[in-house]
Amino acid sequence: MGERRVMSFNFRLKPNPVMLKELRSQMRGWRAFVVLTVYLLLLSCLTLALYLSVYATSAAMVSLGGGLMGATTGRTLFGGIVLLELLLVCFIAPAFTAGTISGERERQTYDLLVTTLLRPRSIVFGKLGSALAYVVLLILAALPLQSLAFILGGVTPAEVFIALIGLLVTALISASVGLFFSSLVRSTILSTVLTYGVVLFMTVGLPFVIFMVLVLTPVMASLSNYTPTWVEQALLIYVLGFLACTNPFITAVLTELVLLEEGAVLFFTVPVDGHNIPLVSPWIVYVLLCLLVGVALFALSVQLVCAPRG
Numbered sequence: 001m002g003e004r005r006v007m008s009f010n011f012r013l014k015p016n017p018v019m020l021k022e023l024r025s026q027m028r029g030w031r032a033f034v035v036l037t038v039y040l041l042l043l044s045c046l047t048l049a050l051y052l053s054v055y056a057t058s059a060a061m062v063s064l065g066g067g068l069m070g071a072t073t074g075r076t077l078f079g080g081i082v083l084l085e086l087l088l089v090c091f092i093a094p095a096f097t098a099g100t101i102s103g104e105r106e107r108q109t110y111d112l113l114v115t116t117l118l119r120p121r122s123i124v125f126g127k128l129g130s131a132l133a134y135v136v137l138l139i140l141a142a143l144p145l146q147s148l149a150f151i152l153g154g155v156t157p158a159e160v161f162i163a164l165i166g167l168l169v170t171a172l173i174s175a176s177v178g179l180f181f182s183s184l185v186r187s188t189i190l191s192t193v194l195t196y197g198v199v200l201f202m203t204v205g206l207p208f209v210i211f212m213v214l215v216l217t218p219v220m221a222s223l224s225n226y227t228p229t230w231v232e233q234a235l236l237i238y239v240l241g242f243l244a245c246t247n248p249f250i251t252a253v254l255t256e257l258v259l260l261e262e263g264a265v266l267f268f269t270v271p272v273d274g275h276n277i278p279l280v281s282p283w284i285v286y287v288l289l290c291l292l293v294g295v296a297l298f299a300l301s302v303q304l305v306c307a308p309r310g
Helices: 002-012 017-028 030-064 066-096 100-106 110-114 120-141 143-152 157-184 188-224 230-244 248-261 282-306
Strands: 267-272 275-280
Touching: 017 030, 017 120, 030 066, 030 120, 030 143, 066 120, 066 143, 066 157, 066 188, 066 248, 100 110, 100 120, 100 157, 100 188, 100 282, 110 120, 120 143, 120 157, 120 282, 157 188, 157 248, 157 282, 188 230, 188 248, 230 248, 230 267, 230 275, 230 282, 248 282, 275 282
Parallel strands: none
Antiparallel strands: 267 275
């Protein structure tokens, strides 16, 4: 009985063959080397440009103390690197998943893949895991650049941890979107167009919607001569806060502002007409939302792979 349990446990520890195959294909080609090189070059050039710009701007503040200048430089470098990483991850991660399932159909290897002993869940997980593994490699490769902020000061370990978690869940949601559309349509081109359309809406469209709501709400209230109660103001804050937390860049900026102004990593309050409204730090909402949507898209992709295609 004990031997059977050990054998079953060892069987479960076997690596996913789809993931191994995809990782070998990615790392043996020139694409992985070029993407990693260009990615690090862009981050390095941005880091150098930010450092020179902030140093030149802060040169007149030397009389205030080198620590202040170093803290400002370190915080600016860290913020610029993280924002550029978010941008690159949003558009690199889908590139590795938008053609995973649809590409199998175009190469006429999809039927062979689904007729193996592998479950659809294992197939989808292998495709997603291989893409995420490479994106995680990109994120970890940029950690030495982020560590420069510690030398200059102004950055706490909590900020580094939050930035790392945010980058990981952004990679998850971006890759999951590409995997879903790759499972939904047959054409890799169509899957790529749909994937990047959704990613563009997440990164560009939502900020525009939020901006319009912020601009139009006071205008409409002033035209109607209506003064909202503190409950209505609190609901508006919650709704706008939720919309803001659907965008990685707005979430990063708001989280940094909460850390600087409130000194809060998890929870804080906002006064509204004499009432303290409890709020959760934006990065927590963003992480939970990305995990929820990522799991849902993964489950839908598995169902699409299970479904017979005519």
